[in-house]
Structures are given as structure tokens and as C-alpha cells.
Amino acid sequence: MMGIPEQGLALEASGLGKRFGSTWALRDCGLSVPEGHVVALVGPNGSGKTTLLHLAVGLATPTTGRVRVQGGLAAGSLEALERVAFVAQDTALYPSLSVADMLHLARNLNADFDSARAEARIAELDIPSARKVGKLSGGQRAQVALTLALAKRPRLLILDEPLSSLDPLARHDFMAALMTAVAEDGISVIFSSHVVSELERVCDYLVVLASGRVQVAGEVDDLLTSHQLYTGPAAQADRLAAALPVVRDRRAGAQAHLLVRTGGRRAEVPTGWEAHEVGLEEMVLAYLRDPGASALPGPRELTGKGARP
Amino acid sequence: MTTAVTEPTAAPSRPSRPSLRALAWVTWRQHRTALVGLLGVLVLCGLLLLQNGLTMHADFRRWGLADCGPGHHNQACSVGIDAFHHDLDLVTRLTAVLFPLPVLFGMFLGAPLIAREFESGTHRFAFTQGVGRTRWLVTKITLLAVLTVASAGAFDAIVIWWYGPLVASHGRLGEGSLTFEVYGVVFVSRALFALALGIFAGALIRRVVPAIAATLAGWIAVFTVTFVSLRSHFLTPRTVVDATAPGNNPWVFAEKWTAPDGHVLNSGEIYTLRNAASTAGHSQDVFAYLAQRGYSYKATYFPQSRFWAFQTIEASSLAVLSLLLLIGAVWLVRRRAT
Numbered sequence: 074m075m076g077i078p079e080q081g082l083a084l085e086a087s088g089l090g091k092r093f094g095s096t097w098a099l100r101d102c103g104l105s106v107p108e109g110h111v112v113a114l115v116g117p118n119g120s121g122k123t124t125l126l127h128l129a130v131g132l133a134t135p136t137t138g139r140v141r142v143q144g145g146l147a148a149g150s151l152e153a154l155e156r157v158a159f160v161a162q163d164t165a166l167y168p169s170l171s172v173a174d175m176l177h178l179a180r181n182l183n184a185d186f187d188s189a190r191a192e193a194r195i196a197e198l199d200i201p202s203a204r205k206v207g208k209l210s211g212g213q214r215a216q217v218a219l220t221l222a223l224a225k226r227p228r229l230l231i232l233d234e235p236l237s238s239l240d241p242l243a244r245h246d247f248m249a250a251l252m253t254a255v256a257e258d259g260i261s262v263i264f265s266s267h268v269v270s271e272l273e274r275v276c277d278y279l280v281v282l283a284s285g286r287v288q289v290a291g292e293v294d295d296l297l298t299s300h301q302l303y304t305g306p307a308a309q310a311d312r313l314a315a316a317l318p319v320v321r322d323r324r325a326g327a328q329a330h331l332l333v334r335t336g337g338r339r340a341e342v343p344t345g346w347e348a349h350e351v352g353l354e355e356m357v358l359a360y361l362r363d364p365g366a367s368a369l370p371g372p373r374e375l376t377g378k379g380a381r382p
Numbered sequence: 383m384t385t386a387v388t389e390p391t392a393a394p395s396r397p398s399r400p401s402l403r404a405l406a407w408v409t410w411r412q413h414r415t416a417l418v419g420l421l422g423v424l425v426l427c428g429l430l431l432l433q434n435g436l437t438m439h440a441d442f443r444r445w446g447l448a449d450c451g452p453g454h455h456n457q458a459c460s461v462g463i464d465a466f467h468h469d470l471d472l473v474t475r476l477t478a479v480l481f482p483l484p485v486l487f488g489m490f491l492g493a494p495l496i497a498r499e500f501e502s503g504t505h506r507f508a509f510t511q512g513v514g515r516t517r518w519l520v521t522k523i524t525l526l527a528v529l530t531v532a533s534a535g536a537f538d539a540i541v542i543w544w545y546g547p548l549v550a551s552h553g554r555l556g557e558g559s560l561t562f563e564v565y566g567v568v569f570v571s572r573a574l575f576a577l578a579l580g581i582f583a584g585a586l587i588r589r590v591v592p593a594i595a596a597t598l599a600g601w602i603a604v605f606t607v608t609f610v611s612l613r614s615h616f617l618t619p620r621t622v623v624d625a626t627a628p629g630n631n632p633w634v635f636a637e638k639w640t641a642p643d644g645h646v647l648n649s650g651e652i653y654t655l656r657n658a659a660s661t662a663g664h665s666q667d668v669f670a671y672l673a674q675r676g677y678s679y680k681a682t683y684f685p686q687s688r689f690w691a692f693q694t695i696e697a698s699s700l701a702v703l704s705l706l707l708l709i710g711a712v713w714l715v716r717r718r719a720t
Contacts, residue, residue, distance in 0.1 A: 130510050134717075151399075151514045161506035167412075168502075174411060181404035182511035182518065225512060 081144030088138030116282035158227035168207025212243025305346035492580020642676030
């Protein structure tokens with residue numbers, strides 16, 4: 074067997090595409106995300122994040138290619154549904170059920186459900202279990218959804234925009250709860266977000282989607298060491314840009330700021346230029362501004378055709 | 383096997399599935415409002431039948447109408463039949479109230495079943511649980527179908543008791559008679575059909591109100607087509623020529639009187655002719671009397687004894703149709719993922 078010997082892949086896609094009518098929501102997507110990471114899936118609205126996650130949990134079926142989760146399980150198969158928990162955007166819980174009933178419902182829909190832990194968590198969070206889910210605050214509802222997902226004892230937890238409808242405090246609490254669970258259970262997490270700030274603190278693997286294509290994929294540390302901001306004379310900028318993969322080219326008078334993909338090694342800085350480290354947010358924003366640029370791990374392990382058995 | 387396929391990290395031991403009891407709780411919790419509402423309507427109608435039945439049965443006995451079947455025309459019977467007219471009128475009205483009841487199962491239980499999940503987005507929760515959407519749906523459908531058949535069946539038992547005395551005197555089969563719709567297995571199968579149609583419409587349309595409207599329209603269409611034209615083709619009718627009246631309360635759907643000179647009588651002429659026969663003292667043997675006088679009579683009809691045959695054919699056709707719709711709904715939910 075090839076790939077990473079000790080770990081399987083949390084998410085594995087090859088040639089994955091999804092078309093709605095005549096529009097491709099996702100196209101030729103190839104990904105190999107190893108297990109044990111907290112993966113942020115970033116991209117502007119409409120970039121295909123939800124489509125990719127829905128394909129990964131079997132809520133959508135691919136138009137082309139295939140997607141596997143948690144060590145090669147077909148997305149949406151019963152085995153995958155057992156081991157992969159999903160928190161949909163805006164939680165998708167039944168608003169007319171009480172928290173207690175919602176818990177009971179989830180227990181009855183999953184054979185291996187940790188009721189005691191779920192109840193303890195709800196009590197710990199001070200969420201009134203007799204209250205209807207629809208009457209909870211956004212933060213409480215998100216916490217209930219996370220509780221239900223974790224009580225399934227998944228190996229992989231997928232969350233679609235878990236933070237989008239939360240206020241900053243609820244956001245903080247939610248991420249704290251998520252990180253605690255990751256630390257306790259050692260599960261893999263994939264979450265989508267169009268919020269780019271604060272990602273550095275929570276994720277160690279990044280996937281950037283733009284217009285239905287994977288633009289960046291890799292471990293955060295690798296991505297940060299392989300990207301540098303070169304500052305130097307604007308007169309030499311064009312020559313440099315022709316020789317190096319430039320993600321973003323910003324000129325300010327006589328000075329040029331080039332965000333360069335250096336290839337991972339401590340590349341030599343051209344004379345007359347200064348190199349600075351870049352933050353994750355800055356790097357992500359640079360990619361989002363230029364959908365043509367891409368940073369994908371190479372050599373690619375999976376290609377659309379080669380991966381077919 | 384190519385190298386690109388990664389092996390599952392943990393060998394997938396067959397995971398255990400949620401028990402039927404667990405899914406029964408889910409079904410009950412999610413549909414109890416509709417179920418309680420439907421049962422409430424049935425109980426209310428049942429009480430109405432009970433109350434009307436007690437009065438009507440008492441009147442039936444009081445006027446001795448059990449002995450006043452066709453062919454027992456005497457003075458007491460005529461008085462009784464007249465007095466019973468009011469009761470009979472109520473029976474007809476109640477029947478008209480009862481026959482659409484089955485469609486409620488489709489509108490309020492069937493149509494929202496899948497449509498509401500899609501409309502409110504909760505299918506994203508329901509379909510990603512360990513149970514899997516197929517088992518989730520099949521269990522729900524099965525349990526709700528059993529509940530539908532059981533409650534419609536129980537209600538039908540009341541109807542059968544209620545209409546009991548009238549079976550011999552008024553029959554259960556006839557042109558334009560709604561008794562066929564409420565008495566027997568057809569009523570139950572119409573409820574099952576409504577449920578299946580609702581579930582299928584919900585899976586197809588994915589919006590609650592349009593699915594309810596489609597269920598109502600589809601149910602009415604199937605009912606009307608069967609009632610107006612299909613049913614009479616289910617069995618081969620009997621044909622009677624001359625002399626004999628076609629049995630007791632027959633369902634006559636085509637009849638023709640031909641005059642001695644060979645022309646076919648219209649309804650006005652038939653009426654005049656039968657009146658003339660009565661005046662001549664032949665109200666009991668109209669057919670024989672007119673045959674003697676050279677009129678020929680031809681009728682196509684079904685005798686009352688065919689009632690259960692008709693019921694079986696119609697109920698089983700509806701059951702098969704329901705099964706196909708339910709299979710279609712499951713297929714739609716499995717296939718159309720988003």
C-alpha cells in the first residue's frame with residue numbers, strides 16, 4: 074500500500090466534480106487530507122465548500138470522480154455514516170423538538186451513541202434541556218449540534234460553516250469546545266469557513282477553494298514556510314516575477330511587495346530584496362484575490378485517471 | 383487494485399444498527415401531531431356513526447324493515463319505508479362525509495414526511511446519522527403504513543356495523559353509490575394509497591404545501607376515474623334479456639327497451655310504459671308483463687353478490703399502486719441526494 078503508512082486519509086477526492094444544471098459547483102477536485110488534522114476549508118461564498126462537504130457525507134452524489142472518507146470508506150455508505158459525524162450549516166436540527174428529545178432522537182438514529190456524555194455536556198453548558206431547539210440562541214444551538222455529533226463517537230467530524238451565524242463570544246466558546254474534543258478524542262476535523270481570521274489558532278491544515286476548484290491544499294506549517302513576502306525595487310519586480318511563482322504582486326511607488334511561493338526550502342533571496350514571513354490570513358487573502366494562483370502539494374498522489382482501480 | 387486506494391484504517395466490523403424500537407420512537411415523535419389529529423378525526427366520525435347507527439338501527443327494527451326486502455311489498459312495509467326515509471337520507475349524507483376521509487392520511491401524514499425534511503433542511507441531519515437514510519425511510523414508511531391500515535381498518539369496522547342492516551335491503555354496489563367507497567377494504571386501501579401518494583409527492587416536490595396539493599389532486603383524480611368509468615370494467619357484467627328483472631338491487635349500468643316495432647325507447651317512454659304497467663296492476667311483474675306484450679328488455683348489470691369481488695380487485699390494485707409509489711419514493715430519496 075502506498076500513501077502515508079501509519080495514517081489513513083481523512084478525506085480523499087479524485088477528479089471530483091458536481092454539476093447543478095449547467096453550472097459546475099465543484100470541478101476536477103483532487104485532495105488527499107491525512108487523518109489527525111484540523112482542516113479549514115476556506116473560500117468565498119459560492120466557491121463550492123458546501124458542495125464538497127455534502128459530497129463527503131453523501132448528501133450529494135458526484136457528477137464525476139469519487140470521494141472517500143476516513144481511510145477509504147465510500148462517502149455516504151453506512152460504514153462512513155457510522156464513523157463520520159456531520160454538522161450542517163445552521164445546524165439543521167429539528168426546531169420543534171426539545172433539546173432532550175433531540176438528544177433522544179439522535180441516540181435512536183445511531184447505534185453507538187454516548188448519551189451520558191451528551192447529557193453531561195448539555196448540563197455543563199447550562200442549556201435547558203426542556204427548551205425547544207428553535208428557541209435556543211445560535212450559540213447554544215451550535216453547541217447542541219456539536220454535542221450530538223461528538224456523542225456519535227466519530228473518527229472524523231465535518232462541520233459546514235459552524236461559525237457563520239455565531240457572535241464573537243459564541244464563536245470562541247464553540248471553537249474551544251471543538252478543540253477540547255479534538256484533544257480528548259484524537260479525531261480529525263474538517264470545517265468550512267468564509268471567515269479567514271483566527272484560522273491560524275485552530276487549524277493545522279488548509280484547503281482553499283475558489284470557483285469550484287482547489288487552489289491551495291497543505292499543512293499550515295508547510296504553507297507558511299514555503300511562502301515569503303519579498304520587498305524590493307519595483308524596477309526589478311517584473312524580472313523576478315517572471316522567474317518565481319508570485320501569488321500576489323503589489324507595487325507602491327518605487328517599492329514592490331511580492332508574495333512568492335518559494336518551494337519550501339530556504340530559498341536564496343535575490344540581492345536588493347528583503348524577505349519577510351507571511352501570516353496565514355495574509356497568505357489566504359492573497360490567494361483568494363487571485364483565483365488563478367495555486368499551491369498544491371506535489372507530486373500529486375492522486376490524479377483523476379490514475380486513481381481508478 | 384491500484385496503489386491509490388487507501389485501505390480503511392479500522393477494518394469495518396459490521397456496525398450495529400439502531401433497533402426497530404428506537405426507530406419506532408423516532409417515527410412516533412416526529413409524526414405524533416399528525417397521527418393524533420388523524421385519529422381524532424376518525425374517532426369523531428366514529429362517534430357520529432355510533433350515534434346515528436343506534437337511532438337508525440332502532441328505527442329499522444321498529445318499522446320491521448328486515449322483512450321488507452324487494453318482493454315483500456305490503457302495506458306495513460310501505461309505511462315503514464316512508465318513515466325510514468329520513469334515516470336513509472342521513473345515511474346518504476354521512477356516507478358523503480366519510481368517503482373522502484382516506485385522503486387526509488396522504489395530505490397530513492404522507493406529504494410532509496419527506497417534503498418537510500427537505501424544505502426545512504433537516505434532511506442534512508436525518509440523512510447523515512448512523513442509521514442511514516434508506517433504513518430511516520423504510521422503517522418510517524412501514525410503521526406509518528401499518529398505523530394507517532390499522533386505524534382505517536378499525537374505522538371501517540364501525541362503518542360495517544353501522545350500514546349492516548341496510549346491506550340486504552339497499553345493497554352496497556350501484557351506479558353512483560358511495561357505499562362502495564366506505565364499506566369494506568376499498569376504504570382502507572384508499573387510505574394506504576393516499577399515504578403512499580403523499581410520500582411520493584413529497585419526495586418528488588420537496589415542498590410541503592405543493593406536495594399536499596398534489597396529493598389531494600392525485601387522489602381525487604384516481605378516485606374519480608375509478609368511480610366514473612374504470613370500475614365497471616373490472617369484471618365482466620351479466621346480461622339479462624327479457625322476462626326477468628336482474629336480481630336484487632343490481633348495479634345496472636346499461637339497459638335497453640325495444641318496442642315491438644323495433645325502435646329503442648327513450649327514458650320518457652320507458653317511464654310512461656312502466657307507469658302504465660303499474661296502473662294495469664303489474665307493478666310486481668313489470669318485466670314479464672311487458673315481455674308478453676312484445677317489448678324486449680336487455681340489461682347489462684352486476685348483481686350484489688359481486689360486491690366483494692369488486693372490493694378485492696380495487697383494493698388490491700390500489701395496494702399494488704401504493705407499493706410502487708413507496709418504492710418510487712425510496713428510490714427518489716436514495717438517488718436525488720441534494
